[in-house]
Amino acid sequence: MRAFELYDAASVADAVNLLKQNSDRTVKVVGGGSDLIGGIMKDWVHGNGLKFPDVLVDLTTIKDLTTISAGGDGATVGAAVTLSDVIDHKDLQAKFPLLVAAAQSVASPLIRNFGTLGGNVNQRPRCWFFRGEDFNCYKKGGDFCYAVTGDNRYHAIIGGELCYIVHPSDTATALLALNASAKIAGVNGDKTVKFDDYFIGPRQDVLRENVLTAGEFVTHVTIPNPASGTKQAWNKLKDRQVYDFALTSVAVSFTMSGNNWNDGRIVIGGVSPVPYRAKVVEDALKGKDIKATIKQAAAQIRTVARPMSLNAYKVDLAAGLIERTVLDALATN
Ligand SMILES: Cc1cc2nc3c(=O)[nH]c(=O)nc-3n(C[C@H](O)[C@H](O)[C@H](O)COP(=O)(O)OP(=O)(O)OC[C@H]3O[C@@H](n4cnc5c(N)ncnc54)[C@H](O)[C@@H]3O)c2cc1C
Ligand code: SF4
Numbered sequence: 656m657r658a659f660e661l662y663d664a665a666s667v668a669d670a671v672n673l674l675k676q677n678s679d680r681t682v683k684v685v686g687g688g689s690d691l692i693g694g695i696m697k698d699w700v701h702g703n704g705l706k707f708p709d710v711l712v713d714l715t716t717i718k719d720l721t722t723i724s725a726g727g728d729g730a731t732v733g734a735a736v737t738l739s740d741v742i743d744h745k746d747l748q749a750k751f752p753l754l755v756a757a758a759q760s761v762a763s764p765l766i767r768n769f770g771t772l773g774g775n776v777n778q779r780p781r782c783w784f785f786r787g788e789d790f791n792c793y794k795k796g797g798d799f800c801y802a803v804t805g806d807n808r809y810h811a812i813i814g815g816e817l818c819y820i821v822h823p824s825d826t827a828t829a830l831l832a833l834n835a836s837a838k839i840a841g842v843n844g845d846k847t848v849k850f851d852d853y854f855i856g857p858r859q860d861v862l863r864e865n866v867l868t869a870g871e872f873v874t875h876v877t878i879p880n881p882a883s884g885t886k887q888a889w890n891k892l893k894d895r896q897v898y899d900f901a902l903t904s905v906a907v908s909f910t911m912s913g914n915n916w917n918d919g920r921i922v923i924g925g926v927s928p929v930p931y932r933a934k935v936v937e938d939a940l941k942g943k944d945i946k947a948t949i950k951q952a953a954a955q956i957r958t959v960a961r962p963m964s965l966n967a968y969k970v971d972l973a974a975g976l977i978e979r980t981v982l983d984a985l986a987t988n
Contacts, residue, residue, distance in 0.1 A: 656692075656696055656697050657696070657707060659696070659708055659709060659710065659711055660709065660710045660711070661685075661710075661711045661713060662710070662711070662712050662713065663713045663716040664712050664713060664714060664716055664717050665716065665717065666717055666719070667717060667719065667720070667840050667874055669717075670684065670712050670714060670717065670840070670872065671840055671841065671842060671870075673710075673712045674712060674841070674842055674869075674870045674872075675842045675870065677709075677710045677712075678842065678869070678870060680709040680710055681706040681707065681708045681709050681710070682708060682709065682710040682711070682712065682869075682870075683708045683710070683711055683712070684711070684712045684713075684714050684773075684872040685711045685712065685713055685714065685715075685774075686714055686715060686734070686735055686770070686771030686773050686774030687715070687737070687766075687769035687770040687771050687774055688769075688774075689762075689766050689769065689770045689774065690770075690774060690778040690779060691708075691711070691774070692711075694779075694786070695779055696708065698786055698788065699788045700779070700785065700786055700788070700795075701795065702791045702792075702794075702795025702796045702797055703791065703795065703796030703797060704794075704795055704796020704797075704862045705794070705795045705796060705862070714734060714735045714771075714773065714872065715735045715771065717733075717735060719733060719874075720733035720734050720735035720736070720773075720874060720875070721733050721735045721736055721740075722736070723736055723740065723741070723744050723746075723747065725744075725746035725747065725750065727880070728879065728880065729750075729877060729878050729879040729880045730746065730747060730750065730751065730877070730878045730880075731875050731876070731877050731878075732747075732772055732875060732876045732877075732878070733772075733874070733875055734771060734772055734773025734872070734873040734874055734875060734876065735771045735772075735773060736771060736772050737767065737768060737769060737770065737771055737772075738758045738761055738762075738766075738767040738768075738770050738771070738772065738775060738826070739764070739767045739768045741754065741755065741758045741772060741826075742755055742758050742759050742767065750880060750881065751829075751833060751878060751881075751887070752887055752889075752987075753829050753832060753833060753887035753888065753889050753906055753907075753908055754826065754829045754830065754833060754878070756829075756888075756889035757825045757826050757828060757829035757889050757891075757904075757906060758772075758775075758825070758826055758829075760825050760889070760891045760901075760904075761775060761825050761826065762898050763897075763898045766898075772826060772876060773872070773873045773876075775824050775825070775826045775827070776824050776826055776827045776830070776837075776865075776873065776876070777824075777864075777865065777867070777873065778823055778824055779823075779864070780794070780820035780821070780822070780823055780864065780928075781809075781820075781821075781823045781900055782794070782802060782809075782810065782818075782819075782820045783806075783809075784800075784801040784802060784805065785820070792818070793817050793818050793857070793861045794818050794820070794857075794861055794862065796862065800817060800818055800819060802818075802819045802963070803819070803963070806965060807819060807963040807964060807965050807966055808965040808966050809821065809900075809902070809925075809966070810963055810966055811926060811927050811928055811963075812926050812927070812960045812961065812962045812963070812966055812967075812969045812970055812973070813923075813926050813927040813931055813959055813960055813961065814856050814927040814928055814929065814931065815857070815927070815928060815961070815963070816856070816857055816858050817857045817858070817861050818857035818861050818928065819928070819963060820857075820864075820928050821901075821924070821925050821926060821927060821928065822854065822864065822924065822925075822927065822928060822929050822930050823900055823901075824924075824930070825891065825901060825904060825924060827850070827854070827924070827930045828901075828904055828905075828906045828922050828923070828924035828930040829889060829906045829922075830850050830876060830878070831850045831851070831854075831906070831920070831922045831930045831932060832887075832906035832907060832908045832920045832921070832922040833878050833879075833881070833887075833906075833908055833920075834849070834850075834851075834878075834879055834908075834920065835849075835850050835876055835877060835878040835879075836848060836849045836850060836876070836877050837849075837850065837853055837873045837875075837876055838873065838874045838875040838876070838877060839867065839871050839872065839873055839874065840871070840872060840874045841867075841868070841870050841871030841872065842870035842871070843870070843871075845874075847877075848866055850930075851932075852866065853865050853866055854866075854928075854929035854930060855929065856927075856928045856929050857928055864928070864929070881908065882910050884910055884911065885908055885909065885910050885919075886907070886908070886909055886910070886911065886919075886984035886985060886987055887906075887907065887908045887984055887987070888906075888907050888980045888981070888983040888984035888987065889904070889905070889906050889907075889980070890904065890905050890976055890979055890980045890983065891903075891904035891905075891924070891925075892904070892925075892972055892976060900925070901924045901925035902925055902969065902972060903923065903924070903925045903926055903969055903972040903973050903976050904923065904924035904925055904976070905921065905922070905923055905924075905973075905976045905977050905979075905980040906920075906921075906922045906923075906924070906980075907919065907920065907921050907922075907977075907980050907981055907984050908920050908984075909921075909981075909984065911945070912942075914944050914945060914946065915942055915943055915944055915945065916937075916940035916941055916942065916943055916945050916948075917942075919937065920932060920937065921933040921936050921937055921977060921980075921981070923956075923973055923976075923977070925969070926960075926969055926973055933955075933956055933977065935955045935956065935958060935959055936952050936953055936955050936956060936977055938955075939951065939952035939955045940952045940981075945981060945985060946982075946985065949977075949978050949981050949982065950978055952977075953974045953975075953977040953978040953981070954974050956970070956973050956974050956977060957970055957974060960973070
């Protein structure tokens, strides 16, 4: 691995200053480092549009970013909180079991013990051509997507264009279903962006997966309290059961009127360059008896899927998993 400078930020302001002072070099923030240091930098994932970082700013040394608070309005989770701390938090377990289940399904206990929520949401894609040193694809600033003619069994079935990655983060899928937002600090000031608007696909910018620009980072994630009676559930299918990324995952959060769907979100992971909100399924359920309609509604995902040569199986997985997850949520108290 190439040498880099590492700075322990003492506060959000200190981290912003470090980003500003090093803006003439390639500088990145780091959480647990399980992807950035253990993956991207170690594997030499770099290219014309993806420079190898010279400077890392550690966010886990900022106390405010390692705390969770939950109150009347909802929860605020620091970006440097570990996934294990998310899983163990009693208020999050009570109010946001969907997020806790998604965090629990990430990687292995060791990685969850030091991997952070901010790092999980902002981790880079797992496409094996992107991770391979020898493939200078679009996402690294090159002029080809190797997944189009190569082995694309794990790639996107919805929303791919130029690049066919699937967003790798389980917690991102859950946070979108929970209508959460990211608080962002940066050299040009602070802002809050709803996760509805946070993730961007290759059509918008093939080199990035979210709205963050150089010098910006997530400080906190905020999640509004769910309405009374909200049903939540999470399911994830993977190839290797001990730990693996999602072949397909589904996060649901919805309210009911009697036996009918009132309002809510169905978000699918592992199928698209961004966590994918399945509005086509939500619309088919609107105002209808859920048990009687769910199979037919879940099948609507087939109308938006455009599988590649080796991944049509994911369309069946998505339809089946949406149905299963909505029924799981119905069975909760
Ligand atoms: C073997 C293995 C299995 C895995 N399985 C899964 C899985 O099943 N599901 C899943 O979701 N993930 C999985 N991962 C990914 C892993 O969960 C993430 O690597 C981890 O959660 C990232 O956290 P981190 O703090 O270590 O990130 P880091 O490596 O520190 O950072 C990851 C990226 O996010 C950026 N970043 C970090 N914090 C912030 C912030 N606050 N604001 C903006 N950008 C930030 C960094 O610059 C970097 O680009 C797996 C990883 C491994 C190695
Ligand atoms: S899917 Fe995206 S990351 Fe993978 S090879 Fe194609 S352009 Fe590169």
